[in-house]
Amino acid sequence: MLNDFCGAKKVYLACGYTDMRRGIDGLATIVEQQFQLDPCTDTLFLFCGRRTDRIKALYWEGDGFLLLYKRLEKGRFQWPRNENEALSITPQQYRWLMEGLSIQQPKANRKIDKINFG
Numbered sequence: 001m002l003n004d005f006c007g008a009k010k011v012y013l014a015c016g017y018t019d020m021r022r023g024i025d026g027l028a029t030i031v032e033q034q035f036q037l038d039p040c041t042d043t044l045f046l047f048c049g050r051r052t053d054r055i056k057a058l059y060w061e062g063d064g065f066l067l068l069y070k071r072l073e074k075g076r077f078q079w080p081r082n083e084n085e086a087l088s089i090t091p092q093q094y095r096w097l098m099e100g101l102s103i104q105q106p107k108a109n110r111k112i113d114k115i116n117f118g
Contacts, residue, residue, distance in 0.1 A: 010041075
């Protein structure tokens with residue numbers, strides 16, 4: 001379910017480490033207080049602890065929160081640890097993450113916003 005989640009307009013990663021004992025209220029508090037974002041929007045928020053084999057996802061469905069938990073049996077998620085911020089990712093980066101790849105693929109072609117021909 002989480003691998004092909006497509007209900008959200010935006011996806012944010014909570015970079016760094018998150019205490020995975022937190023539930024809906026604790027994760028929503030992180031979104032509001034630490035990242036200054038509204039958890040009650042059409043946004044999927046992803047969290048990862050020190051063990052990178054499991055993630056939690058928080059999503060507002062309009063009438064309540066959905067809390068998803070995924071634990072990999074083999075392998076690890078390539079989670080950005082360098083900053084303590086919310087990082088907006090593209091649908092392609094989300095697919096890479098769910099496939100166990102880094103969200104920054106050095107050989108992937110990047111989308112070009114505008115070409116200046118002169």
